[in-house]
Amino acid sequence: MPRSAPPVQKISQRLHVTQDLAARQQLILADKQAHYLRNVLRLEVGAQILFFNGRDGEWLGRINDIGKKQVSIELIEQTRTQDAGSDIWLLVAPVKKDRLDYLAQKATEMGVGRLMPVMTARAQGGKAVKHEKLVANAIEAAEQCEILTVPEISEVTNLADILADWPQDRTLIFCDEEAQAGQGLAALDTLKGKKLAVLIGPEGGFDEAERSMLNARADSHALSLGPRILRTDTAVVAALALIQARLGDWSE
Numbered sequence: 001m002p003r004s005a006p007p008v009q010k011i012s013q014r015l016h017v018t019q020d021l022a023a024r025q026q027l028i029l030a031d032k033q034a035h036y037l038r039n040v041l042r043l044e045v046g047a048q049i050l051f052f053n054g055r056d057g058e059w060l061g062r063i064n065d066i067g068k069k070q071v072s073i074e075l076i077e078q079t080r081t082q083d084a085g086s087d088i089w090l091l092v093a094p095v096k097k098d099r100l101d102y103l104a105q106k107a108t109e110m111g112v113g114r115l116m117p118v119m120t121a122r123a124q125g126g127k128a129v130k131h132e133k134l135v136a137n138a139i140e141a142a143e144q145c146e147i148l149t150v151p152e153i154s155e156v157t158n159l160a161d162i163l164a165d166w167p168q169d170r171t172l173i174f175c176d177e178e179a180q181a182g183q184g185l186a187a188l189d190t191l192k193g194k195k196l197a198v199l200i201g202p203e204g205g206f207d208e209a210e211r212s213m214l215n216a217r218a219d220s221h222a223l224s225l226g227p228r229i230l231r232t233d234t235a236v237v238a239a240l241a242l243i244q245a246r247l248g249d250w251s252e
Helices: 031-040 097-109 131-144 159-164 185-191 208-216 232-246
Strands: 014-016 026-030 048-052 058-066 070-080 088-092 112-119 170-175 195-200 220-223
Touching (some): 031 058, 031 070, 097 112, 097 131, 097 232, 112 159, 159 208, 170 185, 170 232, 185 220, 185 232
Parallel strands (some): 014 048, 088 112, 088 195, 170 195
Antiparallel strands (some): 048 058
């Protein structure tokens, strides 16, 4: 009887790198990534890993050498071509440290293309925002969830400063606890195909000056997230799920 083919090994480990990726290219990993492969995963020469950089798709690589300070990788073949990724921007008032980590992870998983921490009148978590930590959490989420593009992470900026230089071709959907139940849902259907951004305010809500400013803009739409008051990180997931289902790649 013919022997059955050995089971195909699923490559579960993915790493984000900044280097360009191409066939037969050599990658040298050092510092934290080398330590992770050598001492945490305890991989050996010949082990295979998937790599992505947000530009060149996903590539299968093989470990050729493991040293004390670096790991040498040879890229074998491209496993997925680069996709365009999601173009939704997320503007969100900062929250406490652990919830910021969660927020960056979930925003990445939900398809955010750009994450912009914004300070509003009632926001209180500005000092907790660590740019490098947000980037690290976004990368970790992309690695684990087979996402090819890591969202761009902006530095903390005042909401008024962002809106003063807002691109004319992008519509802003701001989630407002003062909006009436169901407000904005019908308007969402008119935004299909447009560039979008979602604004989540602080847990104290927008102040009246901010609300008036947002409502007065021709390029903004108020959106109710229902009858209950949501914490910021919950509101992020709820709003992005709604936008993706009505206007984003969930609706395709």
